[in-house]
Amino acid sequence: EIVMTQSPATLSVSPGERATLSCRASQSVSSNLAWYQQKPGQAPRLLIYGASTRATGIPARFSGSGSGTEFTLTISSLQSEDFAVYYCQQYNNWPLTFGQGTKVEIK
Amino acid sequence: QVQLVQSGAEVKKPGASVKVSCKASGYTFTSYYMHWVRQAPGQGLEWMGIINPSGGSTSYAQKLQGRVTMTRDTSTSTVYMELSSLRSEDTAVYYCARVPTVTTGAYAFDIWGQGTMVTVSS
Numbered sequence: 001e002i003v004m005t006q007s008p009a010t011l012s013v014s015p016g017e018r019a020t021l022s023c024r025a026s027q028s029v030s031s032n033l034a035w036y037q038q039k040p041g042q043a044p045r046l047l048i049y050g051a052s053t054r055a056t057g058i059p060a061r062f063s064g065s066g067s068g069t070e071f072t073l074t075i076s077s078l079q080s081e082d083f084a085v086y087y088c089q090q091y092n093n094w095p096l097t098f099g100q101g102t103k104v105e106i107k
Numbered sequence: 108q109v110q111l112v113q114s115g116a117e118v119k120k121p122g123a124s125v126k127v128s129c130k131a132s133g134y135t136f137t138s139y140y141m142h143w144v145r146q147a148p149g150q151g152l153e154w155m156g157i158i159n160p161s162g163g164s165t166s167y168a169q170k171l172q173g174r175v176t177m178t179r180d181t182s183t184s185t186v187y188m189e190l191s192s193l194r195s196e197d198t199a200v201y202y203c204a205r206v207p208t209v210t211t212g213a214y215a216f217d218i219w220g221q222g223t224m225v226t227v228s229s
Contacts, residue, residue, distance in 0.1 A: 034215035036152075043202055043222050044152065049215035056217075087152055091213040095168050096142075098152040 002026050002090050006099035012107040019075040021102045023088035028068045032092035035064055035073045038101075039084045047086075048073065078104070109133035111203050111220035118226045124191040127223045129203035136184040137161040139205040140212045143177065143188045146222075147199040155201075157212050158186055166212075193227045200224050 003026040013019045023033070031051040036044035046055040048064035051071060061076040075082055083106055088099040114128040129141065143155040156167035158177040165177045171190070179186045190197060201223045204216035 032213070036216075043204075043219035044216075045219075046215055046217050049217075055215075089152070089215070091215060094166070094213060096154040096213060098154070100151045 001095055002029060002093050002097050004088055004090055004097050004099035006086075006088060006102045008102060009100070010103045010105060012105050013078050014107045015080060016077050017107075019078055019082075019104055021073040021075075021086055021104070023066075023071040023073070023099050025069045025071075025090055027093075029090040029092035031067045032090060033064075033066070033071050034089045034091065035062075036087045036089065037082075037084045038087065044087060075104075109218055111205065111218055113201075113203060113220040113223045116224040116226070118228065119193050121194055121227055121229055123193050123227075124189060125193060125225050126187055126189040127201050127203075127225070129186045129188070129220050131184045131186070131205070136181060137208070139207050140210075141177075141179070141186045142204050142206060142212075142216060143175075144202045144204055144216075145199040146202070147196070150199075153199075155188070157206075159208065159212070160184075160186060161208065190225075193225075195227050198225065198227045 005024045007022045033051045035048040038044045052064045063074045065072050085101045085103045087101050112130045117125050119125050137160050142157045158165045160179045174191050176189045203220040205218050206214040
């Protein structure tokens with residue numbers, strides 16, 4: 001099973017600032033990596049797939065990069081609605097696995 | 108619009124079984140695999156398994172083999188997830204989520220159900 005490790009566990013950021021979230025895979029997942037946003041009491045929402053392709057309706061301030069084992073989600077200028085937990089997920093190998101999440105909180 | 112609507116919250120005793128439904132609408136039911144993902148309170152996301160609504164074939168996470176069963180009813184565009192021999196560690200929100208069948212089934216989940224809370228308590 002591929003283990004996905006996200007860092008940091010919590011990121012404190014002021015509105016308008018940039019946030020950079022990391023995700024590392026225990027072995028290569030090529031570009032088969034997705035990012036999700038989850039707010040309290042809600043289902044996850046797909047932000048990025050294929051490591052760098054924004055899902056339908058996702059604002060351009062969200063961007064993804066990386067391949068192989070190292071991936072990054074960048075939120076260029078944090079809005080109030082962006083404070084949430086973010087998960088990465090690999091879909092290169094079965095079983096599908098998720099990182100433990102990064103909580104982005106207001107500084 | 109495209110949506111997945113799940114059944115309501117459940118409270119079960121240890122050793123019992125639970126069956127959660129996920130009704131699809133707004134798209135061709137057989138054109139998307141359905142996955143189940145669960146999330147224990149305050150924890151991360153755990154993949155449980157996948158069903159192909161077209162033929163009914165399934166694949167489950169190894170740790171749940173023997174306890175989980177996924178089925179579908181094409182006449183109502185509904186998939187079901189049944190988990191047996193429940194224990195306290197199964198307390199979680201259970202989500203269904205779809206993936207297009209043009210893929211191998213391993214892909215990003217673009218639409219999720221709203222989640223169903225299952226509480227296992229004596």
